[in-house]
Amino acid sequence: MKNLFDIHCHIIPGVDDGARTMEMALKMLQMEYEDGVRSIILTPHYRREMFETPKEKIERQFALLKEKSEATIGSDLRLYLGCEFHANMSMVETLSSRERPTMAGSDYVLTEFSQATDFSFARERIYDLVSHGFIPIVAHVERYPQIRKDFENLEALREIGAYLQVNAGSILGEEGFQIRRFCKKLMKNDMLDFVGSDCHRTNKRTPNLGPCVEYMEKKMGKAYTERIFIRNPQKITENIG
Numbered sequence: 218m219k220n221l222f223d224i225h226c227h228i229i230p231g232v233d234d235g236a237r238t239m240e241m242a243l244k245m246l247q248m249e250y251e252d253g254v255r256s257i258i259l260t261p262h263y264r265r266e267m268f269e270t271p272k273e274k275i276e277r278q279f280a281l282l283k284e285k286s287e288a289t290i291g292s293d294l295r296l297y298l299g300c301e302f303h304a305n306m307s308m309v310e311t312l313s314s315r316e317r318p319t320m321a322g323s324d325y326v327l328t329e330f331s332q333a334t335d336f337s338f339a340r341e342r343i344y345d346l347v348s349h350g351f352i353p354i355v356a357h358v359e360r361y362p363q364i365r366k367d368f369e370n371l372e373a374l375r376e377i378g379a380y381l382q383v384n385a386g387s388i389l390g391e392e393g394f395q396i397r398r399f400c401k402k403l404m405k406n407d408m409l410d411f412v413g414s415d416c417h418r419t420n421k422r423t424p425n426l427g428p429c430v431e432y433m434e435k436k437m438g439k440a441y442t443e444r445i446f447i448r449n450p451q452k453i454t455e456n457i458g
């Protein structure tokens with residue numbers, strides 16, 4: 218399948234725990250391209266006291282990567298700047314003042330929680346975002362035991378206005394049988410909105426949308442797979458809620 222989107226990855230070099238060098242970043246982009254990906258939202262971590270790379274540095278590295286990607290891979294690979302925002306009490310303020318970017322300049326915010334987060338904290342952050350005009354996407358929702366344990370939690374978050382993202386590796390079973398089963402159930406109940414690679418390197422946690430698309434097409438059909446990997450992500454870059 219062509220013209221896929223990857224909406225969650227750590228490819229901008231030297232700004233978080235993702236790609237270390239420009240060379241590695243370009244190789245990851247090449248891997249994405251070979252998987253059929255043509256649009257990528259690059260989402261470096263932002264997390265207080267852990268990942269606080271100055272915004273200007275991220276923008277500089279992004280511009281440089283974009284320039285090199287156009288020169289070596291080609292201009293049909295579209296790159297957008299985003300952010301994986303680790304939720305905190307003042308995130309609405311940080312986003313509203315543009316201290317940190319949303320997804321591709323849209324109202325969408327890729328929102329991460331701590332693994333041990335409780336549901337009520339997540340729900341409150343989601344509610345806060347939505348009530349201020351943002352559209353939260355819960356990053357790798359399969360990773361939070363307190364949220365995933367009860368499908369009613371997921372329904373509640375979606376009712377408030379959140380979208381749900383899982384990692385390709387989780388669908389493929391790389392995080393174990395239970396997580397794979399959870400992802401399957403999410404798909405069967407039509408509660409999944411996005412899949413991202415969440416790739417960090419060229420050797421482990423690599424770009425892997427190709428095999429995931431293949432698997433999903435077999436299990437869920439072509440129309441469903443196109444919706445998850447193309448049509449839903451298009452709504453982000455076109456900023457349609």
Ligand SMILES: [Fe+2]
Pocket residue numbers: 225226227301415
């Ligand atoms: Fe991530």
